[in-house]
Amino acid sequence: MTPQEFEYIRRAVEALENPDMTPMAQRKILRTMEQICGKNATDLELNLIGAVDAKIQRNYQDLQNQKLVDILKH
Numbered sequence: 001m002t003p004q005e006f007e008y009i010r011r012a013v014e015a016l017e018n019p020d021m022t023p024m025a026q027r028k029i030l031r032t033m034e035q036i037c038g039k040n041a042t043d044l045e046l047n048l049i050g051a052v053d054a055k056i057q058r059n060y061q062d063l064q065n066q067k068l069v070d071i072l073k074h
Helices: 003-016 023-073
Strands: none
Touching (some): 003 023
């Protein structure tokens, strides 16, 4: 989450505490918060998937390298 997004979320939560806020204004703020949080959750998921894929690829390559070493030993 960028500092600007975090600051928006912080100010949005404060604004939602205002009892005079209209339901339409609350909805707009909540939808914007939903978009920000959803985008950041998706980014984290993609980063995690990428990290797991990279680890799997490294493990596979290590296994292939070990097989080659074993073949060359004999």
